[in-house]
Amino acid sequence: MSDDPTSRRTLGRRHLLAGLVGVGFVGSAVIGGDTIDLGTGSESRLPVEVSTVDATGSTAGRASVPATGTPTVVDCFATWCEPCVRQMDALGAVHDRYADRVAFVSVTNERFGGGLDREALRAWWRDNDGRWALGHDPDGSLLAALGADGLPYLAVTDASGSIAWSHGGVASTETLDRRIASVLS
Structure with a gap:
């Protein structure tokens, strides 16, 4: 950058103009009630197809997450994740x-091998009272599509497959109940 005072003034004006244009876009979206999609939203990458595991409440095969035409509770977990174990009680209640x-689906992105196989996953599921669809997504496509940044990670979608709520960490039964009820009303 030059020491010329006029070049700094021009750069300042450019920043000011860019800021005002940005505020105009955001302001019109807020006032107009629309959402500006900058192409980074995860909803455009849903649904994701995952493998399902033969376990209590689940059959082996493939499933679309979220379920087509049905509100869906999506739980991303790992068998080594202690908070994920705590989350299972609230999920069971709702x-x-x-x-x-x-529809309910819990999905792990853990790879089989090194101590975890289908039988160990089924045992974890049984020990933690899982009784709904159990998914396996070793390449992490669902986590990426949801924009998940940790485990457990929960999402509730409406019947159209749009994410109505998402949460990183353990959510209470009351919170899940309220979020699920909101997509049914």
């Missing part, structure tokens, strides 16, 4: 309440 109206 599953019991909403299983007839909402």
Whole structure:
């Protein structure tokens, strides 16, 4: 950059102009009630196809996440994740309440081998009272599509597959209940 005072003034004006244009875009989106999609949203990458595991409440095969035409609770977990174990109680409680109206799927991105195989995953599922679809996504496509940055990671989608709520960390039964109820109303 030059020491010429006029070049600094021009650069300052450019920054000011860029800022005002940005505020105009954001302001019009807020006032107009629309969302500006900058092409980084995860919803454009959903649904994701995952393998499902034969386990309690789950059959072996493939599943689209979120489920087509049905509100869906998506739980991303790992068997080594202690908070994921704690999350299972709240998931079980809301599953019991909403299983007839909402699809549930828990998906791990752990790779089989090195101590984890299908049988070990089934045992973890059984020991933690899982009773809904159990998915396996070793390449992490679902985590990436959701923009998940840790485990456990939860998302609730509406019937159209749009994410209505997402959360990193353990969520309470009350929070899950409220978020699920909101996509059913």
